[in-house]
Amino acid sequence: VEMQARLGATCLLGFSFLLLVTSSDGHSGLGKGFGDHIHWRTLEDGKREAAARPY
Template sequence: MELRPHLGATCALGLGLLLLVTSSDGHIGLGKGFGDHIHWRTLEDGKKEAAARPHY
């Protein structure tokens, strides 16, 4: 009885299911990426905001 082909297939199936579960959308509170909490501005808006701030 050879276990290596079954072990490889089981690992591949497990990895595929893990990737499917972790990459799926629709989870509330999960899957937030970098920058989701940042208020992004354009370069021109940033220049205006910087010019309006007092310089010390």
């Protein structure tokens, strides 16, 4: 019984730490989503760039 209580407390502590880390408001740069660093182009822009390449 003591082992189960210790395991439960460890899981709760780990889950709490995970919530604390993931709930940051992004001031440290971790709050960015997918594609924030990508220079998005339209399909037509991509076609023009591909046609302008020498290879």
